[in-house]
Amino acid sequence: MKDSIASLIGTIFDNGKKWIKLEIEYARLTMAEKLTVLLSTLILGAVAMLLGMVILLLLALALVDVFTMFMAKWLACLSVCGVILVIIAVIYLLRRPLLENPISRLISKLILDIKPEKENE
Numbered sequence: 070m071k072d073s074i075a076s077l078i079g080t081i082f083d084n085g086k087k088w089i090k091l092e093i094e095y096a097r098l099t100m101a102e103k104l105t106v107l108l109s110t111l112i113l114g115a116v117a118m119l120l121g122m123v124i125l126l127l128l129a130l131a132l133v134d135v136f137t138m139f140m141a142k143w144l145a146c147l148s149v150c151g152v153i154l155v156i157i158a159v160i161y162l163l164r165r166p167l168l169e170n171p172i173s174r175l176i177s178k179l180i181l182d183i184k185p186e187k188e189n190e
Contacts, residue, residue, distance in 0.1 A: 103179045
């Protein structure tokens with residue numbers, strides 16, 4: 070009787086160790102997957118921002134050319150700088166809904182594994 074209880078406890082202990090190892094492996098794989106999604110999103114955002122800056126520069130140069138039809142070149146350059154400063158101020162004022170909220174939603178979805186609730190359930 071004692072041998073069967075001891076072997077049963079040993080089997081339970083071995084199964085517990087295997088289960089803990091599998092849980093640790095699952096946590097590692099989940100962390101790797103979430104880190105991959107986060108890094109790919111960050112890289113995509115950085116590339117999009119870089120291309121957006123190039124586009125903004127080219128649009129600013131085109132706008133300077135348009136403004137030179139109506140005013141001196143130096144005044145056209147200052148006007149375009151003013152337009153860009155206004156755009157920067159608007160983006161700064163709207164930074165929470167444009168930047169912080171989407172980033173926090175993405176990170177909380179990745180870390181907390183929040184699934185969107187389906188309606189009518």
